[in-house]
Amino acid sequence: xxxxxxxxxxxxxxxxxxxxxxxxxxxxxxxxxxxxxxxxxxxxxxxxxxxxxxxxxxxxxxxxxxxxxxxxxxxxxxxxxxxxxxxxxxxxxxxxxxxxxxxxxxxxxxxxxxxxxxxxxxxxxxxxxxxxxxxxxxxxxxxxxxxxxxxxxxxxxxxxxxxxxxxxxxxxxxxxxxxxxxxxxxxxxxxxxxxxxxxxxxxxxxxxxxxxxxxxxxxxxxxxxxxxxxxxxxxxxxxxxxxxxxxxxxxxxxxxxxxxxxxxxxxxxxxxxxxxxxxxxxxxxxxxxxxxxxxxxxxxxxxxxxxxxxxxxxxxxxxxxxxxxxxxxxxxxxxxxxxxxxxxxxxxxxxxxxxxxxxxxxxxxxxxxxxxxxxxx
Amino acid sequence: xxxxxxxxxxxxxxxxxxxxxxxxxxxxxxxxxxxxxxxxxxxxxxxxxxxxxxxxxxxxxxxxxxxxxxxxxxxxxxxxxxxxxxxxxxxxxxxxxxxxxxxxxxxxxxxxxxxxxxxxxxxxxxxxxxxxxxxxxxxxxxxxxxxxxxxxxxxxxxxxxxxxxxxxxxxxxxxxxxxxxxxxxxxxxxxxxxxxxxxxxxxxxxxxxxxxxxxxxxxxxxxxxxxxxxxxxxxxxxxxxxxxxxxxxx
Numbered sequence: 001x002x003x004x005x006x007x008x009x010x011x012x013x014x015x016x017x018x019x020x021x022x023x024x025x026x027x028x029x030x031x032x033x034x035x036x037x038x039x040x041x042x043x044x045x046x047x048x049x050x051x052x053x054x055x056x057x058x059x060x061x062x063x064x065x066x067x068x069x070x071x072x073x074x075x076x077x078x079x080x081x082x083x084x085x086x087x088x089x090x091x092x093x094x095x096x097x098x099x100x101x102x103x104x105x106x107x108x109x110x111x112x113x114x115x116x117x118x119x120x121x122x123x124x125x126x127x128x129x130x131x132x133x134x135x136x137x138x139x140x141x142x143x144x145x146x147x148x149x150x151x152x153x154x155x156x157x158x159x160x161x162x163x164x165x166x167x168x169x170x171x172x173x174x175x176x177x178x179x180x181x182x183x184x185x186x187x188x189x190x191x192x193x194x195x196x197x198x199x200x201x202x203x204x205x206x207x208x209x210x211x212x213x214x215x216x217x218x219x220x221x222x223x224x225x226x227x228x229x230x231x232x233x234x235x236x237x238x239x240x241x242x243x244x245x246x247x248x249x250x251x252x253x254x255x256x257x258x259x260x261x262x263x264x265x266x267x268x269x270x271x272x273x274x275x276x277x278x279x280x281x282x283x284x285x286x287x288x289x290x291x292x293x294x295x296x297x298x299x300x301x302x303x304x305x306x307x308x309x310x311x312x313x314x315x316x317x318x319x320x321x322x323x324x325x326x327x328x329x330x331x332x333x334x335x336x337x338x339x340x341x342x343x344x345x346x347x348x349x350x351x352x353x354x355x356x357x358x359x360x361x362x363x364x365x366x367x368x369x370x371x372x373x374x375x376x377x
Numbered sequence: 378x379x380x381x382x383x384x385x386x387x388x389x390x391x392x393x394x395x396x397x398x399x400x401x402x403x404x405x406x407x408x409x410x411x412x413x414x415x416x417x418x419x420x421x422x423x424x425x426x427x428x429x430x431x432x433x434x435x436x437x438x439x440x441x442x443x444x445x446x447x448x449x450x451x452x453x454x455x456x457x458x459x460x461x462x463x464x465x466x467x468x469x470x471x472x473x474x475x476x477x478x479x480x481x482x483x484x485x486x487x488x489x490x491x492x493x494x495x496x497x498x499x500x501x502x503x504x505x506x507x508x509x510x511x512x513x514x515x516x517x518x519x520x521x522x523x524x525x526x527x528x529x530x531x532x533x534x535x536x537x538x539x540x541x542x543x544x545x546x547x548x549x550x551x552x553x554x555x556x557x558x559x560x561x562x563x564x565x566x567x568x569x570x571x572x573x574x575x576x577x578x579x580x581x582x583x584x585x586x587x588x589x590x591x592x593x594x595x596x597x598x599x600x601x602x603x604x605x606x607x608x609x610x611x612x613x614x615x616x617x618x619x620x621x622x623x624x625x626x627x
Contacts, residue, residue, distance in 0.1 A: 010486035292482045297471030372440045
């Protein structure tokens with residue numbers, strides 16, 4: 001006869017309600033873990049999108065994401081000639097706010113050369129950029145649809161393709177346009193300002209400036225060797241893809257990561273305290289039946305088993321509710337929530353251990369019960 | 378279900394004392410109490426609140442250890458010089474003692490059958506046999522028709538009968554009752570007392586009850602009056618209406 005099951009069945013409504021409460025709490029814990037994972041994934045997404053092995057940036061910087069980097073666009077030709085480099089492409093990054101359907105839309109504009117590395121990784125709808133001007137591939141999170149037209153700077157662009165989950169570390173959706181359009185957007189002055197510059201005799205400076213040159217290596221070529229070659233040119237720095245990801249995940253999102261990590265830890269502690277209190281309260285409500293059980297000859301093992309099984313059932317059901325909840329609503333979050341199976345499994349183990357430890361309070365209370373209290377003496 | 382009479386004492390309490398605390402805070406709950414209880418006897422422990430009757434019941438029930446004295450249960454020495462002679466008091470209670478409570482104290486999450494069967498399962502009986510025996514006992518106590526009812530849905534009398542069935546499940550020879558009729562009206566109290574007498578005779582058991590219920594005093598064979606931890610007159614009060622069952626049988 002399983003006493004834990006019988007007791008749960010007897011107070012099923014209240015038990016399930018408690019499980020739902022715990023599930024909501026664990027759902028929040030999982031959401032925080034998912035947001036943290038999402039932050040890291042988002043940070044890496046843009047860096048991984050061009051599928052390159054080497055980033056060439058301005059000397060003494062860790063650009064183009066962690067620090068500003070500006071280098072001449074023709075560096076691409078020099079990089080492409082390095083031994084082991086299969087292809088190289090120039091790339092720019094900038095954030096703009098555009099008007100869309102009477103609302104401000106923040107976009108992370110990536111300028112790239114359509115025939116070279118640096119473009120979108122996968123187009124889920126529509127096509128890639130085919131014309132040299134005024135076409136864009138946007139991420140779905142921007143809310144743009146195919147054939148939508150949107151003004152960027154002094155020009156109007158047409159959405160020809162859509163990507164999925166391409167956002168920057170701030171969560172702004174990525175939009176790919178041609179490098180020349182991106183440079184025009186970044187450097188062209190508005191006509192009045194241009195007229196003032198001409199009147200001052202400033203002339204028109206070259207706008208062939210990019211934030212980075214990316215390079216894809218031939219199979220078996222060493223990224224470190226290619227990087228060393230680039231570093232010999234004193235005006236440039238080279239960062240391997242591995243190092244770039246390290247910079248992004250450690251430096252760029254480190255504070256946010258620690259903030260969320262701390263908050264998640266606090267939530268876990270709160271969950272542990274709540275689980276302990278729930279189990280303790282459930283036990284305290286059963287002191288008389290526990291005293292009766294002891295008096296009629298029940299062993300401590302039977303009583304401990306009842307409390308521990310209830311604690312584990314509470315944790316398991318609460319955890320299942322939390323998982324179901326977060327899986328159901330994770331796509332509604334404004335930022336990406338990434339729940340990896342190993343994260344969920346780890347949290348499950350934590351909940352299991354917390355339940356086991358928390359039941360200790362209840363077990364202690366139950367073992368202290370004097371069987372004589374059943375006699376009402 | 379009747380069994381042959383056995384004249385050996387079922388409970389022998391010999392010069393048992395119990396005190397709580399020490400020094401100025403010392404309270405003597407029991408002082409040099411000796412009683413002997415034989416099979417088929419119904420014994421009442423009477424006394425005002427704080428007189429020591431529940432303490433005595435707890436000591437006989439192996440819940441509380443005495444400070445001094447000796448005790449035998451069913452012929453087995455269990456206390457000597459205030460020390461337990463057995464370490465497994467849980468098993469001792471399970472094998473030899475049944476408990477009936479003031480407010481039946483059925484486990485609220487088990488139905489009537491399982492409330493009885495659990496005692497058997499704790500003693501090692503398999504689930505099917507435990508349930509079968511539990512249903513037999515409920516039928517015997519004329520509450521079999523309520524075997525699937527939860528305690529909250531049982532009347533006071535039904536609940537007390539289920540509690541008695543639970544107390545009898547392991548065929549204990551000593552049944553301790555704490556105010557067994559306190560929650561019952563007069564008619565049901567008499568029915569329960571009749572039932573306890575029937576059980577005492579049929580199972581050759583002794584029943585020791587703490588009670589304040591004057592309307593059932595005349596149903597006991599012997600009455601022990603406690604006052605300030607001592608037995609009044611150094612022993613049992615005479616119950617004019619009853620002869621002891623032991624004396625009847627002797």
